[in-house]
Amino acid sequence: MMIVPPGGTIGILGGGQLGRMLATAAAELGFDVHVFTPESDSPAARVAARTTVASYDDAAALAAFAAAVDVVTFEFESVPHRAAEILREAGAVLRPQASAFAVARNRLAEKRFFNAVGIETAAFAPIGAETLDLALAAVGLPAIIKTAEDGYDGKGQARVASREEAEAAIARLGPGPLIIEAFCQFEREISIVAARGEDGAFVAFEPGENRHEAGILSTTIVPARISPEIAAKARAHVSALMEALAYVGVLAVEFFVMPDGRLLGNEMAPRVHNSGHWTQDAASVSQFELQIRAAAGWPLPAPERFADVEMRNLLGEDAALWRSFAADPKARLHLYGKREARTGRKMGHVTLLKATKDREVR
Numbered sequence: 001m002m003i004v005p006p007g008g009t010i011g012i013l014g015g016g017q018l019g020r021m022l023a024t025a026a027a028e029l030g031f032d033v034h035v036f037t038p039e040s041d042s043p044a045a046r047v048a049a050r051t052t053v054a055s056y057d058d059a060a061a062l063a064a065f066a067a068a069v070d071v072v073t074f075e076f077e078s079v080p081h082r083a084a085e086i087l088r089e090a091g092a093v094l095r096p097q098a099s100a101f102a103v104a105r106n107r108l109a110e111k112r113f114f115n116a117v118g119i120e121t122a123a124f125a126p127i128g129a130e131t132l133d134l135a136l137a138a139v140g141l142p143a144i145i146k147t148a149e150d151g152y153d154g155k156g157q158a159r160v161a162s163r164e165e166a167e168a169a170i171a172r173l174g175p176g177p178l179i180i181e182a183f184c185q186f187e188r189e190i191s192i193v194a195a196r197g198e199d200g201a202f203v204a205f206e207p208g209e210n211r212h213e214a215g216i217l218s219t220t221i222v223p224a225r226i227s228p229e230i231a232a233k234a235r236a237h238v239s240a241l242m243e244a245l246a247y248v249g250v251l252a253v254e255f256f257v258m259p260d261g262r263l264l265g266n267e268m269a270p271r272v273h274n275s276g277h278w279t280q281d282a283a284s285v286s287q288f289e290l291q292i293r294a295a296a297g298w299p300l301p302a303p304e305r306f307a308d309v310e311m312r313n314l315l316g317e318d319a320a321l322w323r324s325f326a327a328d329p330k331a332r333l334h335l336y337g338k339r340e341a342r343t344g345r346k347m348g349h350v351t352l353l354k355a356t357k358d359r360e361v362r
């Protein structure tokens with residue numbers, strides 16, 4: 001297994017806040033970080049040793065980037081297939097390997113994959129103008145129609161309660177591939193963030209309980225208000241899924257917890273995840289460090305949690321609240337350095353430390 005020692009260079013594809021937090025975690029372990037992003041003045045670039053600003057289809061820039069780094073990791077999953085191929089052809093080691101993105105990028109492939117590894121999902125079907133009746137018969141109403149690709153933060157979705165609404169949603173969200181899912185009256189939403197090494201080592205954080213507003217993650221609380229059995233089941237699901245993908249790095253899976261105790265897989269993200277941001281402040285190792293460790297071929301320590309936490313996203317104008325959080329000794333403030341506070345834009349987050357967790361004396 002290829003190991004990157006301290007002083008080596010970690011390449012990060014993507015320049016957003018996740019890249020920024022990956023970069024600072026890498027710096028703490030003595031690595032240099034080289035960011036590749038099409039965006040000038042990106043959040044990640046401003047904390048990285050080097051940055052290449054070029055498009056993801058710039059073959060020469062990608063090849064030069066591959067030659068300049070010891071390993072390439074990613075902060076987003078919609079990495080163009082061709083870009084990953086160019087990096088690999090140029091000799092770069094990719095962790096995670098790009099094959100995991102193909103599954104995560106398409107909601108239909110993702111849900112089929114969940115089912116194949118034993119993770120139950122809401123009823124779902126591909127849907128289009130021609131297959132409308134078939135799909136409605138398979139899934140029922142109410143339902144959610146989503147773009148199968150490129151949706152995030154609740155974008156590209158419509159809740160539908162009738163055939164007419166479904167037709168309108170198809171017209172609005174198409175012409176790309178669409179999925180329809182049964183609407184789940186879940187009790188709560190949870191997610192698990194876990195890491196797997198190239199040697200097969202698996203570690204996971206406890207599930208976080210997530211609240212969304214307008215489709216965007218608003219808060220994560222840990223511990224989630226679920227039974228140990230459900231937590232263990234979610235963890236086993238994530239382990240099986242990462243094993244099946246032979247995945248290397250950090251991955252997150254979102255689940256719905258149903259009132260009857262069933263656990264339905266919603267989606268996965270082959271990267272560090274917003275619901276894992278609390279790990280920076282209340283765990284023995286953060287999700288960002290685990291991703292860098294997995295990329296560098298380092299050991300993956302099992303995380304321990306030190307406190308109960310609530311992570312709050314600071315969206316748009318929320319960032320103006322920084323003063324009150326800065327004055328709160330129980331608040332750990334993280335701002336992403338974004339220049340403009342557009343509505344709904346993730347500007348930062350704050351981790352509120354609750355009671356210190358009772359810890360066993362060993």
Ligand SMILES: Nc1ncnc2c1ncn2[C@@H]1O[C@H](COP(=O)(O)OP(=O)(O)O)[C@@H](O)[C@H]1O
Pocket residue numbers: 122144151152153154155181182183184185186189212215254266267
């Ligand atoms: N089938 C569903 N039933 C009920 N709520 C859903 C369903 N699918 C999505 N949602 C709600 O919308 C949120 C965003 O949907 P998700 O599929 O996770 O897309 P995104 O990629 O935008 O995060 C979910 O976290 C959940 O709150």
Ligand SMILES: [Mg+2]
Pocket residue numbers: 254267
């Ligand atoms: Mg989601």
